[in-house]
Amino acid sequence: MARMMYREAVLSTIAEEMERDPNVVVLGEDVVGGNGTAGGPEAIGGIWSTSAGLWGKFGGDRVIDTPISESAIVGAAAGLALSGKRPVAELMFADFIGVSLDQIWNQIAKFRYMFGGKTKCPAVIRMAWGAGYNAAAQHSQAAHQILTGMPGLKVVMPSTPADVKGLLRTAIRDDDPVIFLEHKALYGVKGEVPDDKDFMIPFGHARLSRAGNDVTIVSTGLLLGFCEAVADKLAAEGIGCDVIDLRTTSPIDEEAILDSVEVTGRLVVVDEAPPRCSLSSDICSMVAEKAFASLKAPPLGVNPPHTPVPFARELETAYLPSIPKIEAAVRKVLSYR
Secondary structure, rough: EEEEEEOOOOOHHHHHHHHHHOOOEEEEOOOOOOOOOOOOOOOOOOOOOOOOOHHHHHOOOEEEOOOOHOOOOHHHHHHHOOOOOEEEEEEOOOHHHHHHHHHHHHHHHHHHHHOOOOOOOEEEEEEEEOOOOOOOOOOOOOOHHHHHHOOOOOOOOOHHHHHHHHHHHHHHOOOOOEEEEEEEHHHOOEEEEEEOOOOOOOOOOOOOEEOOEEEEEOOOOHHHHHHHHHHHOOOOOOOOEEEOOEEEEEOOOOHHHHHHHHHHHEEEEEOOOOOOOOHHHHHHHHHHHHOOHHOOOEEEEEEOOOOOOOHHHHHHHOOOOOOHHHHHHHHHHHHHH
């Protein structure tokens, strides 16, 4: 197995799929990186270094720099997908989905349904998301709760380089539109990645990253590592936590969550979105409805406050769910007798 960074897993998977299938094309702002600058094409390699080298290898017909227009990017991806291509479109920040909401919500998410299944829309829309990068309120938000609520979309949130590799390959080969959310604070994280160029992870299958019988903790993205740290600390005290990495929020692995809660009787959902209409409120509601008889304590969500993401580093740190906050929530559900 190779060891690589999260961003390297993104780049290598796209390159492998472009080699495998000539219908895979990449488009977005600065995906060529430096085109039109003094350094020339690929002088930068893309804002997140997730497209470096693609233009030189596959050419301008398959790696396309676009205007600064998210609506044009997603609209072009929709047209390409309907025409038989497999576009991988990049929006620099998930915060900008509002500019392309009609194309995402009313177009690509609805094509298969509105055309009676006579067409498909194999488009992947990649977005960097999340706080912890000191990028302020307009470039640090969680958008998964909005996108997960849109029927017709598949929403993917990998937490490790290996999951990036397996889930992105599945996304590119999928015949339906996929929103692929990459947490910007994870781009530099390293991990082992399978070498198999057909390694794929099916959607809707969560990963159990820690096992225990006392509390179920559900999360994804940057905060998954915080949950694992809490589980490791509590394990030294004899408290066992199931830590479930969702991987995808649509489809969501309800079975994995419910099976765990039936054993532990306690649930903590850690979510980077504000609490109202969030993933945590959705999962807590689902468990209360479908596993009420198993609960020994009320399900708890750990979320940021209902406020824009602060820019000041100290305030951003206070805004995000933290290891102490997650630990306090776990101890709270354990306190019910």
